[in-house]
Amino acid sequence: MAKTTSIKKTSNTFSENGHGNGNAVESKRVEVLKTYKIYIGGQFPRTESGRYYVPVNKSGKKLANVCLSSRKDFRDAMESARGAFGGWSARAAFNRGQILYRMAEMLEGRKAQFIDELIQQDSTPAQAETEVNLAIDRLIYYAGWCDKYQQIFSAVNPVASSHFNFSVPEPTGVIAIIAPQSDSLLGLVSVIAPVIAGGNTCVVLGSFDKPLCCVTFAEVLNSSDLPGGVVNILTGKPSELASWFAEHMDVNAVVYCEKDEATQKMFKEKSALNVKRVVLYDKVNWYSDAGQSPYFINDSQEIKTTWHPIENIGGGGSKY
């Protein structure tokens, strides 16, 4: 009884150590661990399947309990991505740029957390810092392109009839992405940013071995004015989900970044079902200058060509 009173005098916090050995002064707080959940429609549900896995880093440390998403999580994510497509693609391009910029701001504000997670996932401190900085810069880069790529990829086409003929890029729709497995933050940002900059919505499967950053990145998205459903992030096994990505009739394009030829072939074959576009980024070095360009935006755009009859509109006979 006396012992308890002495603890109360020395410490305001409860302590496991304190009660056991009377070492009350060094009261150690029990850390509250984060539950790494998936991100669907602006919410953070657990996987519908109730399954999880425990990724381990090179030194054998367990990183976290991470959701092992199922095909039904993918189906749910697809539904919210489809639901968000109308609103997101109709936004002013400038506004999309503002939101991407906001995402960069939020990422900058949580830089330390991302560096810490990357270090846990076997990066050196220097590597981690470079990766986070590049990821922030990449968001800024694509934020700038949001209202500019249209001019680059549009064209007025010469035609042999009395028509004004022009082509403009339009978003393809819902893009299913298997993010790069090795560069778990930079790769993720590099595949998401051009897709949403172009007005598409997406479902992304993050890195299997290094899943911490993609869940934390979802928290960045959630505080960036990005409407729920525009980006949906799952964690899990690519080999388990890839064929569902390729087969889903409501997916308009798939993005795959690994060199695995069998999977590439599977994507190409199954995508024929509804003529999805298959985009392969297996040769891209996300750290190099070639890791960012408006052509990445163009990969998830469709070109619409309009034939507009020409009439004389000016008194002087001027045409369009």
Added chain:
Amino acid sequence: MIAEKTKMIIPDFRLSPGVDQVGVEERAARVTRRSIKKESKLNGLLLALNMIDLTTLEGKDTDGKVKQLCYKAQHLHDAYPGLPTVAAICVYPSMVKVAKQALGNSGVKVASVATAFPSGQAPRDVKIRDTKYAVANGADEVDMVLSRGKFLMGEYNYVFDEIAAIKEACGDARLKVILETGELGSYDKVRRASDIAMYAGADFIKTSTGKISPAATLPVTLVMLEAIRDFYYATGKMIAMKPAGGISKSKLALHYLVMLKEVLGEAWMNNEWFRFGASSLANDLLMQIVKEKTGLYQSKDYFSID
């Protein structure tokens, strides 16, 4: 028929049983946890499809729109032959003739709302003429609305007599009584309104017009199904049920079927005794049916727009 009526003892509706709200909601929530997979799921989806009253009740309805809906009723998704048709088309009285003509002898019935739908705020003779007009134009079923105002004022005799009068005006057409549960305010009142409607001669009791939110919910449907069961025990007469409004997903439709099976049993599991009032449910069911058959998640792009 007359003999049966004289046998029936009309109870005092003030004494309709009260409903345990918490119990009903818990019971209704329990059916949402049943897992229906594979073959049972496919059969459930097909059954639900066959129970749909495909509905268009808009001020902007045109002959063209009704004809298009009638075509859809008979050709739900021609890419997959062998699908059932829906049970009926539900339209305003002015569209009955068009619908009847468009459906021909396809077996799809024509249901018409009547009695100053959706408010029901009209004199009785107007309501009777509305009903007779629909029936004369060929309606197989009439969906009338309960006079909620009178009901809430406690004028149960008025409500009872009105339903009985409309039933008489229906002739051979089956009568559905819409309680508009979203306006009644409590499960007790839903139960009482169900009892009044059934004793007054309703062939169906129906939750909602679809114009008021909340429309059909699982708990409200449970209260009505239990009223039907009690009525069946008391009189030996089967009454059909139609939840309407707000049911647009296959999963929810399956929950309703589970509830129907558990409360009323096999005899009610067909479109003679149970209907869904819905418009967008049909497409979702079709998408799930095709998913079950092909193993591929489907896209709205490949199904009809309405």
